[in-house]
Amino acid sequence: MVDIVSEHESEKTVEIVLKTIGPAPPSRLRVPSSIKVRDLRRLIASNGHLPIDNLSLILRGTALCDLKNGDDVRMQLNDGDSLIVAVKPKPPVKDGHDNDDDDEDLKFQLPQSSSRWKKKLYSFLHDKLKLPDIILMVIFTLSLKAWVLIIMWFILAPVAHRWDLGPLYILATGFCLILFNLGKRKAGDSSAYSIFNEDFRELPGTLNADRFDRDIRAGQF
Template sequence: MGDTVEEDESEKVEIILKTIGPAPPSRLRVPSFIKVRDLRRLIASNGHLPIDNLSLILRGTALSDIRNGDDVHIQLNDGDSLIVVVKPKPPVKDGHENDDDDEDLKFQLPQSSSRWKKRLYSFLHDKLKFPDILLMLIFTLSLKAWILITMWFILAPVAHRWDLGPLYMLATGFCLILFNLGKRKAGDSSAYSIFNEDFRELPGTLNADRLDRHIRAGQF
């Protein structure tokens, strides 16, 4: 029994907590190898601090609970200093329009995403500092769309070499318009009579013939 206690104690280290503010430094015994989320929970309960607004800094690096979809573990040594920062709550704004706009511009990868997508997102967002609007564009496009974009860039130099650049751009514009027309349900009529059977117009459409008939009938 005594051996088990000694083994448990040998696996723990004493770290120094330096909380930003008037609070004096304190010491806390924790496991030497621990998850960041568990360490945050221990520090919050020990100092009666709000865990949601708690930020931890070790050796000049802010600690994150999750990276690439996995829990982050850290190795602590005896005597390590950990800076504890309690982030203030954001001020309450009178209007909510700006908050909604900011939330719309922030892109978050869905939790159901595959592991390779999470790793790619972490690399682009954390390492390369890609803006959220660009990340949104990258991860919302389908594989088919990326294949078409890649083929367009591959064929563009070929068209330029054969002096077909303007025609290539014109064809690209027509394709974009054609593929974005959408599909009508059965029985629906287009606003343009040329696309309807027998060139049938929508009720209430005002054209030159109808205007002429109204004038001849004395309705104007």
């Protein structure tokens, strides 16, 4: 705690009121007026001997988070601000699979190595526009090349409609999607379709009419 306070000695300090949920009476704590949420949480936990990992802070009806889009959150406090302090209970141990794990998999988190403009765009779309995580996942997963192709497709679509080529445009789009997603085989790999292999070689264990006929003639059925 001493290290954090000495770090902000030259800055203005304010006195805040801590209202801990439970039987404990309200207390006061002097902290720097401009401070990171991470440091504020550490000061409060040290002052009240509370577990920092389960400590939840609420200011003006908003829960405080240490990080936002990978960056430390810094807040401005005023003299006399009232801060609600709550210690979250540890969740009970559950046997088997929990549905919460599936929900966590659906939540999209921007990688820490993302550029600053991506973090700002994510913050605008997630916090301001309130877009669902599945849409954010699609937006930030696609590469720049894919976005250029999508924009070009929407630009050319009205032109194709004007020339009465809409159905052909859709069919050509479908064929292009199939061709570009076929993938590439490594040297020596065989295709599951014998027509694409040298000498029409089939994969071991492939069941076809000729093999079925040979097994019948050999008395294996």
